[in-house]
Amino acid sequence: xxxxxxxxxxxxxxxxxxxxxxxxxxxxxxxxxxxxxxxxxxxxxxxxxxxxxxxxxxxxxxxxxxxxxxxxxxxxxxxxxxxxxxxxxxxxxxxxxxxxxxxxxxxxxxxxxxxxxxxxxxxxxxxxxxxxxxxxxxxxxxxxxxxxxxxxxxxxxxxxxxxxxxxxxxxxxxxxxxxxxxxxxxxxxxxxxxxxxxxxxxxxxxxxxxxxxxxxxxxxxxxxxxxxxxxxxxxxxxxxxxxxxxxxxxxxxxxxxxxxxxxxxxxxxxxxxxxxxxxxxxxxxxxxxxxxxxxxxxxxxxxxxxxxxxxxxxxxxxxxxxxxxxxx
Ligand code: GLV
Numbered sequence: 001x002x003x004x005x006x007x008x009x010x011x012x013x014x015x016x017x018x019x020x021x022x023x024x025x026x027x028x029x030x031x032x033x034x035x036x037x038x039x040x041x042x043x044x045x046x047x048x049x050x051x052x053x054x055x056x057x058x059x060x061x062x063x064x065x066x067x068x069x070x071x072x073x074x075x076x077x078x079x080x081x082x083x084x085x086x087x088x089x090x091x092x093x094x095x096x097x098x099x100x101x102x103x104x105x106x107x108x109x110x111x112x113x114x115x116x117x118x119x120x121x122x123x124x125x126x127x128x129x130x131x132x133x134x135x136x137x138x139x140x141x142x143x144x145x146x147x148x149x150x151x152x153x154x155x156x157x158x159x160x161x162x163x164x165x166x167x168x169x170x171x172x173x174x175x176x177x178x179x180x181x182x183x184x185x186x187x188x189x190x191x192x193x194x195x196x197x198x199x200x201x202x203x204x205x206x207x208x209x210x211x212x213x214x215x216x217x218x219x220x221x222x223x224x225x226x227x228x229x230x231x232x233x234x235x236x237x238x239x240x241x242x243x244x245x246x247x248x249x250x251x252x253x254x255x256x257x258x259x260x261x262x263x264x265x266x267x268x269x270x271x272x273x274x275x276x277x278x279x280x281x282x283x284x285x286x287x288x289x290x291x292x293x294x295x296x297x298x299x300x301x302x303x304x305x306x307x308x309x310x311x312x313x314x315x316x317x318x319x320x321x322x323x324x325x326x327x328x
Contacts, residue, residue, distance in 0.1 A: 106161025151204025154211025
């Protein structure tokens, strides 16, 4: 019996490719070439499955060209690159890579928060530029983490990981807002109190965004929300570009409407709003919150496990939809 044909849309760990090769007839992209949507669709058109990453858009237009496609396994927990309704309608199973990145991503959220509140990159640029000639009492004075109020918008697994780090490690008062309130036991574990969105914005000293992107969460933080925040507040986005209105944020940083921001994700990334590049009070990282070697390997392995399980007729490990698995 011939092996199922799988497209691995981006470069990935050689050991994961070697494992997939044992099960599938693979087309890989180990040069990591950037493909347009049309090029992706063209390469997918004769495939039974795909190993995708967060930048690979799978929607009705692509699916219309892929009559054999049965599964797309995303090497990301976020899946806003998938049009799930279109995939379900086309009978294509979608899987993501949750859990394996939770603690690593929460670590990074905290690292970005600390770098932002304590002005670490701004001060390093100053030092590297040879501008450090003397001590001064307010040189790069930032805001405290310990004892401050940590606000979390989006209280899934990663939000909970950040809450625990803040409450247990740094003695922070943790408040959160989420579509649904956590049960009492989880709230106690995270030492986190539920508040409305407006109270969260008004009260947090540091606000971390960890909510999924969808049309409903587009520009959850814009000029109106920034106007509610404390002028001393920091804003951290490790969720997705588009949740923050980057132009409004750049304006708020420029006028010091809020003190600082730390951003790992951007609207239209890898492009970054030019105004964000000109303000000093922002820490910018290129979407690396899950980027440790063990975690990226675990994410890739989970995507591979989903493909292997599916084609062995077993239940996928982390499904996102339940299409009628018609044999095409
Ligand atoms: C990263 O952003 C992910 O969704 O895994």
